[in-house]
Amino acid sequence: MRLDEETEIPRERIKGPLDLESTLMSGQTGEPQWDLESGYYADVDEFSGKAAKYRVRQAGTTDEPHLKITITSEDGHPGLAEAVTDHIVRVLRLQDDLNAFYDAFDPSKGDIISKTFGPLRGLRLMQGNNPFESLISSISTQHNSIVLWTKSMKLVRNLYGRAARLSDGSTIHLFPSPEALASTSVQELENTGVTYRAKYMIEAARRVRDRELDLEDLRNQDYEKAKERLMDLPGIGPKVADCFLLYGLGKTEAAPVDIWIHRIVRKLYFEGASVSTEKVARFLRERYRSWAGYAQLYLFHYVRMTRLM
DNA sequence: ATCCAGGACATAC
DNA sequence: GTATGTCATGGA
Numbered sequence: 093m094r095l096d097e098e099t100e101i102p103r104e105r106i107k108g109p110l111d112l113e114s115t116l117m118s119g120q121t122g123e124p125q126w127d128l129e130s131g132y133y134a135d136v137d138e139f140s141g142k143a144a145k146y147r148v149r150q151a152g153t154t155d156e157p158h159l160k161i162t163i164t165s166e167d168g169h170p171g172l173a174e175a176v177t178d179h180i181v182r183v184l185r186l187q188d189d190l191n192a193f194y195d196a197f198d199p200s201k202g203d204i205i206s207k208t209f210g211p212l213r214g215l216r217l218m219q220g221n222n223p224f225e226s227l228i229s230s231i232s233t234q235h236n237s238i239v240l241w242t243k244s245m246k247l248v249r250n251l252y253g254r255a256a257r258l259s260d261g262s263t264i265h266l267f268p269s270p271e272a273l274a275s276t277s278v279q280e281l282e283n284t285g286v287t288y289r290a291k292y293m294i295e296a297a298r299r300v301r302d303r304e305l306d307l308e309d310l311r312n313q314d315y316e317k318a319k320e321r322l323m324d325l326p327g328i329g330p331k332v333a334d335c336f337l338l339y340g341l342g343k344t345e346a347a348p349v350d351i352w353i354h355r356i357v358r359k360l361y362f363e364g365a366s367v368s369t370e371k372v373a374r375f376l377r378e379r380y381r382s383w384a385g386y387a388q389l390y391l392f393h394y395v396r397m398t399r400l401m
Numbered sequence: 402a403t404c405c406a407g408g409a410c411a412t413a414c
Numbered sequence: 415g416t417a418t419g420t421c422a423t424g425g426a
Contacts, residue, residue, distance in 0.1 A: 119407080234408040240424060241406095287422040292409090329409045350407035368416080369408095392407075 096260070099173065101159040105181050108190035110157035111214030112150035115184065118393060119238040121220045121339040122229035124246045132162065136264045137221050139175040142166050143256030145264055146176050154214040159186075166256040183219045185342075190216065193383050204360055205380075205387055208394035215393065217385050219342055223307035224300060225267040226340030230332045231292050244285030251284065252276060273297035292327025299325065311341050315377075318343070330370060338385045347376035347384040356395050 116126050116133050126133040132147030144165035152158040163176050181187060194213075197203040220226030228248070232241045252268035273281075274297035281290035299305040305325070310318040315337065322333040334348035347353070349369045357372045358364055367375075380387040395401050 122407090233406095235406060235421080236408090236423095237406040237425075239406090243424090282422085285423070289422095327409065331408060335407090348407075352407060366416095396407095 096162055096164055098160050098162050101161060101177055101180060101186075103158060105177075106157055106159065106186045107188065108192075109154045109214040110150065110159075110184075110186065110190075110216060111154050111212075112148065112157070112159070112184075114212070114214065114393075115216045115218065118215065118218075118389070119242075120218050120389065121226065122233040122241060122245075122335060123220055123225060124242045124249070125238070135221075136266065137179060138266050139165075139172055139179070140169060142169055142172070143254070143258070143264060143266055144172065144176060145258060145262075146180065148180060157214070164258045164260050164262070166258055168259070179221075183221065185217050185219060188216065188386075190214070193386050196383065197380075205390060208390040211397065212390055212393055215389065217344065217389055218339065220339045221267065223336075223340045224270055224297075227296055227300070227307065227336050228267075228273065228293050230335040230339065231289055231296060231327055232286055233335065234289065234327070234329075234332055236289075240285060247284040248273075248281075248286070270297045270301040274301045289327060292325070296325055296328070307340065310337075315343055315345055319346075330373065334373065344382050344385040345377050347373055347380070347388040349373045349376070349388075350392075352392055352395065352401070353388055355401055356391050359401070360391075 112133065119125060126135045129147060132149045134145055134147040136143060136145045142165055144163055147162045149160050150157055151160055161176070161180065163173060165172055194209050197205050199206045220229065229245055232245055249265040249267050252272045253265040255263055255265050257263050274294060276294065278290050278294060281294060286293060300307060310321060318337060319333045322328050322336060323330065331348050331350055334346040337343040337346040338348060349372045354369050354372055357375065358367050361375065376384045376387055
């Protein structure tokens, strides 16, 4: 099988509806948005040490989705196609049973969130490429905009990440390792556009490099404990910690509370009463449990889409 | 222009 | 616990 030919992700690996475009354009993970290249959405990553660019497009419909992919790699190896497929299934969370979410809070249950299910049908939560990239990207989102953090995180890839020459002659850059990022100077990193967040990123990279913080180990800890550990880091507060737990580790009970979610939940669930962000976060966790991350995603996009607030 | 962006932190009470 | 000023820059 030639990898640069279009193949399809096995249909049975997509559970429930999918709207690829709204999912990829929703700016959830803090990582750069995927590039749009002649009808495909493209991103890059490393698979068993080999860099590859994968492109994805949706065929079919939201309720009968098919995903077509092509792969261009640095150096093809046996199993690459399977590894890339697994990666896409993971980052797009294609195994999440979206209909189970819709059913659990359908209109008959009287939950106001059911109003968002129609307009946002097929919108999926995403996963970051890997925990370290997710951590740094999450830091980049604080008091920032999607345009700016996409720009600066791409620049971080291009300046400090390993360059790889693909079989089609193009060059891509991977996200830098903790070692590479930890050894940059604050001033240099600030110039990528991350500005004052540079010192936070470098310290985070240093702690990961020096094994003072083991991101994989956080996966095994419970939500509260892991959040505490993360908030030990400078520049990581409750919202960024939740972003990492959700996008970096896939803890879907995490519901990052930013200014929008804070306003929305206060209005829709607390009759406008002044409720702290921590209380809102706890409320979403307890109400939506393992669907809290999805609830956050749907509330956020519904409100911004309808310009409700 | 002037305002603000999917927060965190220091300082104040 | 809650409230306010500050942080740096680009984009609208």
